[in-house]
Amino acid sequence: xxxxxxxxxxxxxxxxxxxxxxxxxxxxxxxxxxxxxxxxxxxxxxxxxxxxxxxxxxxxxxxxxxxxxxxxxxxxxxxxxxxxxxxxxxxxxxxxxxxxxxxxxxxxxxxxxxxxxxxxxxxxxxxxxxxxxxxxxxxxxxxxxxxxxxxxxxxxxxxxxxxxxxxxxxxxxxxxxxxxxxxxxxxxxxxxxxxxxxxxxxxxxxxxxxxxxxxxxxxxxxxxxxxxxxxxxxxxxxxxxxxxxxxxxxxxxxxxxxxxxxxxxxxx
Amino acid sequence: xxxxxxxxxxxxxxxxxxxxxxxxxxxxxxxxxxxxxxxxxxxxxxxxxxxxxxxxxxxxxxxxxxxxxxxxxxxxxxxxxxxxxxxxxxxxxxxxxxxxxxxxxxxxxxxxxxxxxxxxxxxxxxxxxxxxxxxxxxxxxxxxxxxxxxxxxxxxxxxxxxxxxxxxxxxxxxxxxxxxxxxxxxxxxxxxxxxxxxxxxxxxxxxxxxxxxxxxxxxxxxxxxxxxxxxxxxxxxxxxxxxxxxxxxxxxxxxxxxxxxxxxxxxxxxxxxxxxxxxxxxxxxxxxxxxxxxxxxxxxxxxxxxxxxxxxxxxxxxxxxxxxxxxxxxxxxx
Numbered sequence: 017x018x019x020x021x022x023x024x025x026x027x028x029x030x031x032x033x034x035x036x037x038x039x040x041x042x043x044x045x046x047x048x049x050x051x052x053x054x055x056x057x058x059x060x061x062x063x064x065x066x067x068x069x070x071x072x073x074x075x076x077x078x079x080x081x082x083x084x085x086x087x088x089x090x091x092x093x094x095x096x097x098x099x100x101x102x103x104x105x106x107x108x109x110x111x112x113x114x115x116x117x118x119x120x121x122x123x124x125x126x127x128x129x130x131x132x133x134x135x136x137x138x139x140x141x142x143x144x145x146x147x148x149x150x151x152x153x154x155x156x157x158x159x160x161x162x163x164x165x166x167x168x169x170x171x172x173x174x175x176x177x178x179x180x181x182x183x184x185x186x187x188x189x190x191x192x193x194x195x196x197x198x199x200x201x202x203x204x205x206x207x208x209x210x211x212x213x214x215x216x217x218x219x220x221x222x223x224x225x226x227x228x229x230x231x232x233x234x235x236x237x238x239x240x241x242x243x244x245x246x247x248x249x250x251x252x253x254x255x256x257x258x259x260x261x262x263x264x265x266x267x268x269x270x271x272x273x274x275x276x277x278x279x280x281x282x283x284x
Numbered sequence: 285x286x287x288x289x290x291x292x293x294x295x296x297x298x299x300x301x302x303x304x305x306x307x308x309x310x311x312x313x314x315x316x317x318x319x320x321x322x323x324x325x326x327x328x329x330x331x332x333x334x335x336x337x338x339x340x341x342x343x344x345x346x347x348x349x350x351x352x353x354x355x356x357x358x359x360x361x362x363x364x365x366x367x368x369x370x371x372x373x374x375x376x377x378x379x380x381x382x383x384x385x386x387x388x389x390x391x392x393x394x395x396x397x398x399x400x401x402x403x404x405x406x407x408x409x410x411x412x413x414x415x416x417x418x419x420x421x422x423x424x425x426x427x428x429x430x431x432x433x434x435x436x437x438x439x440x441x442x443x444x445x446x447x448x449x450x451x452x453x454x455x456x457x458x459x460x461x462x463x464x465x466x467x468x469x470x471x472x473x474x475x476x477x478x479x480x481x482x483x484x485x486x487x488x489x490x491x492x493x494x495x496x497x498x499x500x501x502x503x504x505x506x507x508x509x510x511x512x513x514x515x516x517x518x519x520x521x522x523x524x525x526x527x528x529x530x531x532x533x534x535x536x537x538x539x540x541x542x543x544x545x546x547x548x549x550x551x552x553x554x555x556x557x558x559x560x561x562x563x564x565x566x567x568x569x570x571x572x573x574x575x576x577x578x579x580x581x582x583x584x585x586x587x588x589x590x591x592x593x594x595x596x597x598x599x600x601x602x603x604x605x606x607x608x609x610x611x612x613x614x615x616x617x618x
Contacts, residue, residue, distance in 0.1 A: 051563045052306055052319070094311070094567025096379065139377075141561045141571050190327060190492030190574050191501070192558055194469060199489065201504040215303070244303045247494070 032068040034263055037220070039063065039237045041256020043088045045099055048248040049146045049189055050137040051092065055099045059088025059254055061237075065175075067111075067123075067158075076113045078123060080156070082177070083107070086133075088254070103133030103148060107177075109156055124157035127177060142192050148252075150209065152182030160224070168226045173233065176219035179241075182209045186245035207245045216241035220258050231262045311565040313358050317349045319564045320362055320376070326495040329557050329576045330371065330586060338497075341368055356380065359568075366570075371586075372529060373559040377569040388526065388553050388588075395525040395550045395597045396462040400607040401431060412450070415443035421454065423614045428454040432475070435467030435531040441513050444478055448514055456519035456617030458610065466530025466555060476538040477511040479520050479545060484508050486538040488582055489558065491575040503578065508538045521546045521613040524591055530555035536589050537579050546616060547591040549609045556585035 039061040046054045063084035070079045088101045109127030116122060133148030156177040163170040187196060187205050195201050207213070222235030237258040242251050309315035325331075325338050345365050352358045359376065363383030366374050376383040401407050401418075407429060411420040416437030419430045428451030451457055459475075476486070488503035522539050524532075524547055533552045539545040557573025564570065579585055593612055601608045 048306060052308060052323075053563055053565065054308075092563065092567055094565070096567030097563070097569070139561075139569060141559055142574075143560045188491065188493055188501075190329075190560070192491070192560060192575060194558065195489055195491060195504065195575060198470070199504050199506060201489075201501070203501060204493070213303070242303055249303050249306060 032066050034064070034066050035233070035260060036064045036262075037062070037222075037233060037237075037258045037260025039256050039258040041088075041237060041239075041254040043090060043101070043254035044251070045090050045101065045135065046249070046251035047099070047135055047146055048250065049187060050099065050135060050140060050143065051097075053092045054251075055090035055092050057088055057090030057098070059086055059101065059256070061086040061254075061256075063237075063258075063260075070110060078111050078113060080109050080111055080123075080125070080127065081107070082109075082127065082129070082156075086254075097137060097139050100136040100138070101133065103131070105129055105131045107154065107156075109154070111157065119162040121160045121162075122157065123159075124155075126180075127154045127156040128152070129154060129177075142194065145193065146187070147185060150182055150184035150214075152179040152209065152214075154179050170226070171224035173222045173224050173235075174219065176217060178217050179214055180210065182214070183207070184209050184214065184243065184245070186243070186248070186250070188246045189248055204246060209243065213245060214241075214243035216243075222258060222260075224262065233258070233260045233262060309565055313349050313352050316358070316564045316566050316568070317346065317362065320365070320570060321345075323562045323564075323570055324366070324369070324374075324572060325497075327492055327560070327562065327574060328369065328374075328572045329490075329492055329500070329574055330369070331497045333576070333584060333586065334370065336369060341365060359383070369572075371557070371573055372553070372555050373557055373571060373573045375571045377571070388529070388555075392526040392550065393596055394527075395609060396527070397597070397602060397607070398463075400602065400605060400610075401460070403605045405605050406607065406610060407431070412447075414446050415439035417443060417447060419447050419450070421451070422458075422610070423618070425453065426455050427614050427617050428457040429460065429610070430458065431460045432464055434464055435469075435471045435535065438468065438471055439474070441511075444475075444514050448478075448516060454518070456521065457516060458521050458523060458613045458617075460523040460610070461528050461532045461535065462523050462525040462549060462609075463527045464529075464532040465527060466532050466534075469531050469534060469558075472531045472535040472538065473508060474511075476508045476535060476542065478514050478516050479539065479542040480508050480510040481515065481517070481543060482510055484510075484541050484580075486541045486580055487534070487585070488578040488580075489575050490578075491558075500576070503582065506538075506577070508541070517544065519544050519546065519617050521548050521616060523609050523613060524549040524552045524589070525609075526550055526553045526588070529553035533585060533589060534577060537577070537585050540589065541580050546593070546613075547589065548593045548613045548616065549591050549595055551588040551590050551594070554586050554588035556587075 043059040044056045066081045070077045083106045085104045091098045107127045107129030111123040111125030114122040131150045135146050154177045159174045161172045218239040220237040222233040225232045239254045309319040367385050372388050407420045417430050422429045485505045486508045487506040490500040493499045536552050556577045558575035559571045560574040561571045595609045595612045597608045
């Protein structure tokens with residue numbers, strides 16, 4: 017008896033959907049540890065996400081990695097000093113996929129992230145730097161609405177992320193980094209967070225445009241974060257333009273593998 | 285039903301908790317005055333210790349603000365208000381001036397002359413330089429002498445090792461920190477580490493935890509670790525004057541606890557409050573003492589540290605090229 021092997025055409029290949037984008041935005045900071053004044057300026061950023069199937073058995077559940085890096089400079093209203101900002105965020109989560117009606121795809125779930133940033137107000141004495149350090153469990157999601165046009169599939173896409181609970185580092189206004197890190201006095205520097213003391217929304221609204229063999233995204237990006245600790249209210253906002261690409265990819269084990277015929281994308 | 289209602293209220297409070305911005309003053313003379321007054325009122329650490337009635341200061345100065353016509357006059361008025369604190373760590377910085385309080389040394393004898401040190405009796409002009417240190421042998425080679433001008437200037441173990449080797453036949457060592465206005469506490473800690481055999485609590489520090497004048501954290505020990513590489517185990521004498529300020533004051537505080545350490549000269553200048561900074565709506569920067577520091581006996585060091593041997597530089601000695609304070613140190617070592 018001959019045993020018939022499964023043909024290449026019968027097998028589904030599970031893709032990762034990778035999105036990359038660059039942004040240019042206006043930003044503002046309010047960091048009472050550094051200054052009671054609000055600083056306004058501009059920033060640039062890079063963000064990316066990778067979505068893939070968590071298992072091949074449950075196609076409604078996808079895993080997602082998100083990361084972004086931002087840099088910016090902001091001035092006080094009197095233009096006498098500036099804050100240089102560098103920050104990054106890395107998160108991993110799981111989303112559940114829904115198709116409530118024809119053309120709309122919704123992926124919603126939880127994402128755990130680590131946020132690390134540094135604000136530098138050079139002219140300050142003994143408090144020239146403040147760190148943003150936090151970890152959060154976020155509600156995250158992605159909504160896509162298909163718009164078939166000219167035999168191609170345009171899309172409106174909304175992605176969002178909002179912190180629910182977590183932990184963050186916020187020093188007391190009077191505590192110097194010398195005392196905290198040289199002498200180890202970190203009393204009241206770490207805080208439990210939830211919606212009562214930390215609220216934020218980050219996301220983007222983009223139009224997904226197929227162009228020749230690539231898929232481009234253009235749109236707006238918003239990042240708004242507000243939190244309170246040690247009787248200080250911190251605020252970080254940026255709003256800007258975003259441009260990026262999206263691609264579905266499969267990782268091959270070697271260079272001689274034939275490109276398979278049947279794909280299934282985590283965002284389809 | 286009651287439980288549900290309570291839960292609902294709790295959830296509403298949780299979700300709608302107040303996170304309003306701190307109210308900022310407008311960028312007017314009055315607004316900037318109020319902003320500066322409040323920064324000091326809530327964040328300056330010595331109002332109670334110095335018995336400063338800051339409310340009275342407000343009452344006294346607020347009518348003057350209404351008479352101000354120019355930015356410079358306003359700056360001078362604000363500078364004068366800060367001078368009431370009698371603190372060398374309090375400054376107002378604008379693009380055209382920096383207010384300061386200098387009476388902590390101008391009201392006292394200088395007790396220092398660099399020309400005496402570079403005179404033929406002491407270092408001369410052919411002294412050695414290791415990093416920020418000027419050093420040489422004095423008292424017929426029996427005493428090592430180091431002059432350290434600023435704790436802003438860092439150094440390495442190699443600098444210290446080279447000097448200690450050079451002083452290996454000396455009976456003792458003089459570290460002259462007169463006219464050293466301070467700098468980095470890390471440099472203070474490092475320099476002190478060469479004169480301790482074991483880690484020692486050499487002081488304490490606290491910081492403001494609230495707006496109240498006496499809202500402070502619990503004291504945290506400031507420890508001086510012994511250097512693992514280099515240790516000087518013979519007498520070491522620190523020379524101080526009123527311009528030994530801030531980080532230098534803190535170095536003297538550490539060295540008070542050194543087993544071989546002796547302090548000679550005038551009382552150090554103080555500056556025991558670790559300063560932080562903030563700013564006004566018009567963009568001016570204000571520096572102020574925020575974290576009070578104490579010695580190992582929990583005594584405040586804001587007004588300076590008394591020497592073990594109070595010595596003043598006499599005019600007669602100075603006329604003869606003699607530094608009275610160095611001579612006392614040499615006598616103590618011999």
